[in-house]
Amino acid sequence: MKLNRFLSFVALAALTLTGCSKDNDSDAGTKLEVRLTDAPGDFRAVSLDVRQIEVHLKDEQVADGWQTLNFTPQFVNILDYVNGKSALLVSTDFAPGDIKEIRLILGPNSTVTGTDGFVYDLKTPSGQTSGVKLKLDKVTLREGETFQLLLDFDVAKSIVERGKWNASKKKEERYLLKPVIRLVAQEIAGGLSGTVTPAATLPQILAIRTSLIPADTFSTAADASGAYRLLGIPSGVYRVEYFPTTTAPTNQPAYHGAVRTGIVVTNNQETRIDPVKLD
Structure with missing residues (x-):
């Protein structure tokens, strides 16, 4: 039927606009969103190699308390998400309960493009192994609620020049990534x-x-x-x-x-x- 074909096309086109978002049925129960936004720095682009996102559901000492969220590994230019814009990384059904921490696992291929147009490698040892961990104060997801975790990435503080680096050394090794992220948790109501x-x-x-x-x-x-x-x-x-x-x-x-x-x-x-x- 022509109408049904048209509906499928329009629905698909609308959902394409969400980037890594999926279609969300808000009557489906408890939902969790993870978003990334940015406090800008003096660079042309900052591409983060985001591999995995996890949340911790138990006491910090319990090693098996981590749960991997439904997320597709991707590169995110966080300078695209300033002035109130944010990248939707995760939107998923989630069981009610407490969340203690969130962990962002970064891959080895993050880069920063300087004002000179040169693309520099960004390395962050902690982000490549155990991940960037952010603790949460008391956060409880309740039945029928949508809860958002907003990761506010401070570019100016997160990208630092290596010690003793100078123009005679490899340009690719100029910067280190030491993520400074402010975590904002809020109920979406x-x-x-x-x-x-x-x-x-x-x-x-x-x-x-x-x-x-x-x-x-x-x-x-x-x-x-x-x-x-x-x-x-x-x-x-x-x-x-x-x-x-x-x-x-x-x-x-x-x-x-x-x-x-x-x-x-x-x-x-x-x-x-x-x-x-x-x-």
Whole structure:
């Protein structure tokens, strides 16, 4: 059916905007997000070779308390994520409970591009072996909640020149990476809700946070009464798209999609959208 093919294409295109994010169904239960942002430094680019992200669920002394998060190894130019932008590294369903620490495992291929345009290697022994560990104060994920761990990377403090380095030595060996990261942990408690008519359209609903680059996409579906609700989504400005998943009965007006723009979601509040007609 043409409509279903169109829906699949649009959903795929919207999700592509999320970078390493996956489609998020906010009604699925407890979720954990890990994001990376940056306090800028005097460089053209800083490419981090991020290999693995883990969280510790037990007391620090318990070695087997680490859990590996669902993350695809990748290079992240953190200078792309300043002035309120952030890279979404992980968005995953997660069991309720306490988190004690987070650990960022870096590979050996991080680089920094200086103002001279030269690409320098960045080495960080601790990041390549045991990882960059960040302790958390009391953080408890509760049922039905979305929790965000924001890693605020300070470039100016994290990239340091090697001792006794001078221009006569190899340029690639000029800098060391000694990550200085501020960890911000917060509950994400925004939401939006509304109704669609006719309820028989049974629409898929995408909420795309356009105030963030790359955009986040969250999804849900209306129930048999036409009501829908997305909870635990971040604050920001959204575009909400509606796609019917059924066809209209014979001799009735055809169902069609709809879009609502400029929908503002505020943390700890639920935004109500005016009823949407799909016929």
